[in-house]
Amino acid sequence: MQLHVSTGDGLPIYLQIANQVKYLVASGRLAPGDEIPPIRVLAHQLLVNPNTVARAYLELEREGVVQKRHGSGTYISDAGSPLARKERLKILSERIDALLAEARHLQVEPLELLRVIKERSQTIQPKENK
């Protein structure tokens, strides 16, 4: 599991970690049942406070993305991320805004952009649900 934290970012580091784990699950790079590193190990790897990693894991557990198993470790849940739809859309809208701005700059109309998104979606589809 390769994560990267950025300190120039205003987003608290625990949220950066939690969001990246969610992203890895959503993109299939972490599968249900996969173990994620112990808190201390990830803290050393990312060079961040272990309390911060603990907070990220707690957040992920609360949202049902991961599960703790007694005396062993922390694993990606079978249920996947039951993150509220509103929350998921909120994460996306920021990126969509940036994309729309870029498209406008490059003189690509929103409708054309939508067509490209559909095309790309079909291209990457087969890689899911391996």
Place this chain on the structure above:
Amino acid sequence: MNPSDTLKAVEIAGLSRRFGAKLALNQVSLQAARGRVFGLVGANGAGKTTLIKHLIGRLKAQSGSVRVFGFDPVADPVAVLSRIGYLSENRDLPAWMRVDELLRYTEAFYPGWDRAYAGQLREQFGLDPRAKIKTLSRGENAKAGLLIALAYRPELLLLDEPSSGLDPVVRRDILEAIIRTVADEGRTVFFSSHLLEEVDRVADDLAMIDNGRIVLAGALNEVKENHHRLVLRFDSPQSSAPKVAGILSLTGGGQEWTAICNGKLEEVVAAAARAGGRVVAEGSPSLDEIFVAWAGAKPV
């Protein structure tokens, strides 16, 4: 109650300190909880070192009180210093000693000295035991100072600008030491820095000091979550920063201004609307932006 039973590693209340005409510390109050990493942030000359010197009893409080694990560092130096591993800003190690001599010399002061751990740190830091302190590079000097602060496993690791002027590799060693101190042993770390990037990585709590005054203190996550960056657009160009209640700093010019604010977002947005500005972008400011906004803000 035994003073050392307190849950606070550090408690400072109403501390002021004057050097001649300069008020170096102005009514400083802060608390650092056990088992957490506390970052003291401020520009050079803001009062960080003066504050830390009060924690080790090198300066006596002119007014207010200072407690470390419940003890007064001036009245009870043994109780305090035996619990603190301290790395000073200018390291001040005896230049004529060799590294191995420094270790033996320091060991004599601390019953809790862990010789195996000291040896392990020395190898990890790549310090030659036969090298004279005065021949060490700046980075090696810092690592030697850090080694003797860590090797008796103090309850409180106190670091004054630990990575100031050091290269990224040595800074990484220092950050790792801080992380290991809290991760593996549940001890407390109190460090000062003007590098907000470091504070962002390792601190649980922080206080920002500016001109001897604490301008902001709290849990790092809460501080970051409570601050917002808004870009305001006005219908006509503004010749000077528009007055908007609840905003810490406003920079920009013409029709667009960037505001850093904290607290209730809706109230600031409403105040901005009354001043004729609407929010065109919203984001989370970095710790740097928050600090600059507070350092520039005038006391109310």
